[in-house]
Structures are given as C-alpha cells and as structure tokens.
Amino acid sequence: MRYTAFALMLLAVASYASNNYDYYVLATEWAGSVCSEQTCNYADGISKTVFNLHGLWPSLSTKPMSPFNCPNVAWSSSYLTANTVSLMKTYWSGLYSSADGFHDHEWSKHGSCWENDAAQKTNPIDDFMNKALQLSAKYNVYSILANAGITPGSTYSLDSIKAALNSVFKPSGYCLQCKSGNFNEIHVCLDRSYNPITCPADTAHISCPGNVNYPNLSI
Numbered sequence: 001m002r003y004t005a006f007a008l009m010l011l012a013v014a015s016y017a018s019n020n021y022d023y024y025v026l027a028t029e030w031a032g033s034v035c036s037e038q039t040c041n042y043a044d045g046i047s048k049t050v051f052n053l054h055g056l057w058p059s060l061s062t063k064p065m066s067p068f069n070c071p072n073v074a075w076s077s078s079y080l081t082a083n084t085v086s087l088m089k090t091y092w093s094g095l096y097s098s099a100d101g102f103h104d105h106e107w108s109k110h111g112s113c114w115e116n117d118a119a120q121k122t123n124p125i126d127d128f129m130n131k132a133l134q135l136s137a138k139y140n141v142y143s144i145l146a147n148a149g150i151t152p153g154s155t156y157s158l159d160s161i162k163a164a165l166n167s168v169f170k171p172s173g174y175c176l177q178c179k180s181g182n183f184n185e186i187h188v189c190l191d192r193s194y195n196p197i198t199c200p201a202d203t204a205h206i207s208c209p210g211n212v213n214y215p216n217l218s219i
Helices: 006-017 031-037 082-091 099-109 124-138 141-146 160-168
Strands: 023-029 052-059 153-155 173-177 182-190 211-214
Touching: 023 124, 031 182, 031 211, 052 124, 082 099, 082 124, 099 124, 141 160, 153 160, 160 173, 160 182, 160 211
Parallel strands: 182 211
Antiparallel strands: 023 052, 023 182, 153 211, 173 182
C-alpha cells in the first residue's frame, strides 16, 4: 500500500501527539466583558447565550504551558467545511481581531498538537475545530450559570458562581479570570476522553473578587 507524503506526516503527528499531553484545557470567554473593554469589530452574528470559544489546548500536567506549535498541517481556512465556518462565526469569533488570524493562532499553537480522535475524519484542521465547538456546546457555561439563576446584567457573589460551576465541573477543575471586576474567561480541565477533571496543581487559579460583575452583551 502506498502512502502519500501527507498521510505519512499525519501518522507521524498522531504518534507524536499521543504521548505529548495528558489533559485538555477548554477556554471560553464572555463577550459581554471582553467587548466592554475592547472594541469588538468582528463580533457580528455571535451567540448571546454561549461563552465565546477561545480554544482547546492539549496540555501536559507536568508542564502546563506545553505542548505548542507542533509539526502538523499549516493553517488554511480552505480546510474548513461550510458548516464549520458557519458554526465558528456564531460560537468562535475573533471578537476584536479577524477570525482567520485568531483561528490560525489557535490551530498553529494548540490544535497542531492535538491527536485526531474524530470518529469520522475530514481533515486535521476541520476535525479539531469541530471537536472544540462540540465541547463548547457540551460544557455551555452560560447555561450552567443560567440554570442557577445567574444571568448577565447583574453582580453575583463569587461563591454563587463557583457553586453553579461545581454542579458540572470539579471544584478545583477550572480557572476563572476577571478583569476590572468583570467575569471574563473560564478555563476548564478535561481528561483525554473530554471528561471534567481536577486541574493539575497550581493551575486552578481564580483571579476574581468576592463579588463579580456579569455584564450584558450589547452588540
């Protein structure tokens, strides 16, 4: 059987990735906070009931900032199917930067290190983007908070936000980031099967005050 150079490269990438990380970080951000601090010229059409996807990051528990920039297919939006492009416009916006530049960064730095475990493979880039979108929908932080009565437009105690998140994630299974008192971003730790886990030591940081503002998204 003859393999193309492309197929041989993908086999090498899979072998490299399978031993190069042991958990994932799923990062999502609340556009209502982000866009109150920056001018979001690229946010047309985004969902107002989902935290915007930042990225899916293969990570190594002994070195959480690794791996990155792995050998893989170079980014090109031409790999994306029309359905994926549509979903990304709604749920994975660049917000204040161009979508193509943002997605290029996320694929090149993080997605390139992902072991493609899609049940039905299209190509590494489209498969990775779809996996991240699926996980963002499955672990919809907006819905988790709303189910606990926490919706945009008010201020909530940090304890109430954590209690809502703890109903789905491990108590030390996420990192919360606030800026100027606003709830900006959440990083959730997942195992290689994409189930919530406790984050590795010293990575479940919470940089939020006792009372957290959850601003409306007005775009």
